[in-house]
Amino acid sequence: MINSQSNNILDNWNYPFVINRNPFSKIHIVFCHGFNSNHNVFSSTIDSISKKIPLNYYSFTLPGNNLTPASEDQLYLEYYADLTVSFIKKLNLKEVILVGHSMGAAIAALIYKRIPKMIVKIVFIAPMNKANLPLKDFFMKNFFQKHQKKCLNLCQFMNMTKKNIKILNI
Known part of the structure; x- marks a missing residue:
């Protein structure tokens, strides 16, 4: 396994990552995590699968997620x-x-639009969908808004109800 602490395989890459390479496999899985998650969230599943099927696995933590620093234009x-x-x-x-899991599924769809010839399959796990629409306005205003200084932690958000949500200007 190669990770961001052990190898400089990705020069000038500023985000934590994991790369599991198997020289006997031509299967390359790139995992896109969900909102406020990280590159390790799918690792135990991949470890189980890779015991039966040789594969190469790649993932990194997106900026602004799991305490990874980000500028406003990266969110x-x-x-x-x-x-x-x-x-x-x-x-x-x-x-x-x-x-792609959750938000990562939406990212995977956008990736396919950019480089369709490099992608052979897409797997969506619990993708963003219409059930998320009631929360769309909240997230657009408070997470994705261009001038938002800091984002609410997902755990805090999940414990709030719509009536007691207030915007924190940190």
Whole structure:
């Protein structure tokens, strides 16, 4: 396993990452995590699968998630998609299987639009969908808004009800 602490395989890459390479496999899985998650969230699943099927696994923590620093202009799905495309290209991956969880599924769809010839399959796990629409206005105003200084922690958000939500100007 190669991770951001043990190897400089990705020069000037500022985000924690994990790379599990198997020289006997041509399967390349790139995992896109969900909101406020990180690159390790799918690792135990991949470890179980890789015992039966040899594969290569790649993931990184998106800026602004899991305490990873980010500037305001980096907190957009489009930016996350562009960054992941850069990650795939830096690693010179071909025939990629994209796996996206929740927000990561939306990112995976945007990645496919950018580099369809490099993607062979997309797997959506609990993707963003219409059930999320009641929360859309809240997130657009408080998370994705261009001038928002800091984002509410997902755990705090999940414990709030709509009637007691207040915007924190930190």
